[in-house]
Amino acid sequence: MSDQEEQVESHTFSVLVDNEPGVLARVIGLFSARGYNIDSLTVSETEHERHVSRISIVSSATPQVLEQIRAQLDRLVPVHMVRDLSTTERPLERELALIKVAGVGDARVEALRLSDAFRATVIDATVDHFVFEITGRSSKVNQFVALMMPLGLVEVARTGIAALSRGKSGIFDE
Amino acid sequence: MSDQEEQVESHTFSVLVDNEPGVLARVIGLFSARGYNIDSLTVSETEHERHVSRISIVSSATPQVLEQIRAQLDRLVPVHMVRDLSTTERPLERELALIKVAGVGDARVEALRLSDAFRATVIDATVDHFVFEITGRSSKVNQFVALMMPLGLVEVARTGIAALSRGKSGIFDE
Numbered sequence: 476m477s478d479q480e481e482q483v484e485s486h487t488f489s490v491l492v493d494n495e496p497g498v499l500a501r502v503i504g505l506f507s508a509r510g511y512n513i514d515s516l517t518v519s520e521t522e523h524e525r526h527v528s529r530i531s532i533v534s535s536a537t538p539q540v541l542e543q544i545r546a547q548l549d550r551l552v553p554v555h556m557v558r559d560l561s562t563t564e565r566p567l568e569r570e571l572a573l574i575k576v577a578g579v580g581d582a583r584v585e586a587l588r589l590s591d592a593f594r595a596t597v598i599d600a601t602v603d604h605f606v607f608e609i610t611g612r613s614s615k616v617n618q619f620v621a622l623m624m625p626l627g628l629v630e631v632a633r634t635g636i637a638a639l640s641r642g643k644s645g646i647f648d649e
Numbered sequence: 650m651s652d653q654e655e656q657v658e659s660h661t662f663s664v665l666v667d668n669e670p671g672v673l674a675r676v677i678g679l680f681s682a683r684g685y686n687i688d689s690l691t692v693s694e695t696e697h698e699r700h701v702s703r704i705s706i707v708s709s710a711t712p713q714v715l716e717q718i719r720a721q722l723d724r725l726v727p728v729h730m731v732r733d734l735s736t737t738e739r740p741l742e743r744e745l746a747l748i749k750v751a752g753v754g755d756a757r758v759e760a761l762r763l764s765d766a767f768r769a770t771v772i773d774a775t776v777d778h779f780v781f782e783i784t785g786r787s788s789k790v791n792q793f794v795a796l797m798m799p800l801g802l803v804e805v806a807r808t809g810i811a812a813l814s815r816g817k818s819g820i821f822d823e
Contacts, residue, residue: 489806497681499690500674507671516673516692519746519807531806567773571745571784572693573813599741604817610745610784630819632663632705633693634808639747643778645804 485514485535486561487568487638488545489646493553494520494528502530505551511544512536515570515613515635527555531638556647563640571634572616577604578627586626593619604629659688659709660735661742661812662719663820667727668694668702676704679725685718686710689744689787689809701729705812730821737814745808746790751778752801760800767793778803 492498499518506513515533534544541559548557560566574595576586579602590597590607593615599606604627609619613636620631640646666672673692680687689707708718715733722731734740748769750760753776764771764781767789773780778801783793787810794805814820 496684499687500677500681503674503677507674510670512670513673517806517808518690519805519809521805529804529806567747567780569745569747569772569782571743571808571811573741573743573811575813575817575819577817598743599813599815601817606741606813606815608743608784610782629817630703630813630821631693631695632691632703632811632813634691634745634811635693637745637747637806637808639749639773639780639804639806641773641780643749643751643775643803645749647804 481537483535483537484541484561485533486541486559487566487636488532488534488548489558489560489638490530490532490548491521491555491647492528492530493555494526495553498528498553499530501551501553502548505547506534511540517635517637519637531636533636558646560638560640560646566638566640568612568636568638569610570613570616570636571608571610572620573598573632574607574609574620574623575604575629576607576623576627577629579603582626586623589619589622595619655711657709657711658715658735659707660715660733661740661810662706662708662722663732663734663812664704664706664722665695665729665821666702666704667729668700669727672702672727673704675725675727676722679721680708685714691809691811705810707810732820734812734814734820740812740814742786742810742812743784744787744790744810745782745784746794747772747806748781748783748794748797749778749803749805750781750797750801751803753777756800760797763793763796769793
């Protein structure tokens with residue numbers, strides 16, 4: 476194996492599945508049974524048909540293992556289609572986080588100043604706390620959470636990544 | 650059983666779990682094995698400890714079944730703590746959606762006009778398509794998707810709900 480082959484990459488898979496009980500359990504079971512890593516997972520109903528759901532999964536592995544994951548997802552029975560979005564040009568990936576910060580004085584002023592810089596919005600506040608809503612790539616959210624850490628971070632809830640391809644066509648259009 | 654008891658409600662659970670392989674599979678397995686409904690599920694690492702993850706699950710059921718779900722989650726071994734956020738005052742719930750709309754002429758103008766009204770932002774565009782990013786409660790996202798349907802909706806990726814309680818305290822602070 477060359478060094479290049481052993482390099483770990485992060486890929487985003489978009490998966491169309493039957494919207495039936497147990498499907499999500501089977502997809503996640505495939506990852507846990509084989510020890511594949513899940514960095515992020517989101518599920519939603521699709522626009523066209525109520526009985527089809529879209530799962531976006533971000534996984535980090537070597538290129539060979541990522542190709543195994545794609546192939547095994549493709550063979551799973553409730554799966555209609557799988558696309559590796561990371562093979563498309565700069566896929567659109569966004570996540571949302573709610574971030575609670577408690578504090579007064581300078582720390583509070585600084586938290587609000589940083590939230591402006593990151594285009595976060597305040598969705599709940601009292602004299603001694605804020606809840607910020609922020610959206611962006613994961614790296615931006617990570618950076619904002621790290622900056623809030625010394626300013627009175629209380630808790631964070633993140634959604635994980637929703638992903639689409641660029642351009643006019645749908646991910647699963649042939 | 651009284652009529653009131655049979656009424657289906659939607660509750661949001663916030664669950665702290667060990668961040669180990671297979672934990673998500675076990676939590677989802679509990680829902681699928683017992684036929685409990687999952688409307689939305691999101692997972693993220695927590696702010697404090699890298700080995701603890703937070704899962705937000707929205708489920709619709711009768712109050713008795715919702716209480717069963719809470720109790721069974723609480724008994725699951727990798728689960729540290731469970732809170733039913735719907736018992737707190739107006740929990741903060743937000744999701745993000747990426748929405749691709751293709752079209753020209755009046756439909757395109759109308760799609761852009763509606764995106765302004767819903768405070769959606771354009772994150773990708775050509776002369777004949779837009780990708781909108783929108784955040785809000787699920788009902789707002791549902792409404793926007795429904796409005797885009799006749800205007801050239803191509804596809805939608807949604808994250809599901811991230812949830813926090815209002816006020817200064819963390820969900821799991823006693």
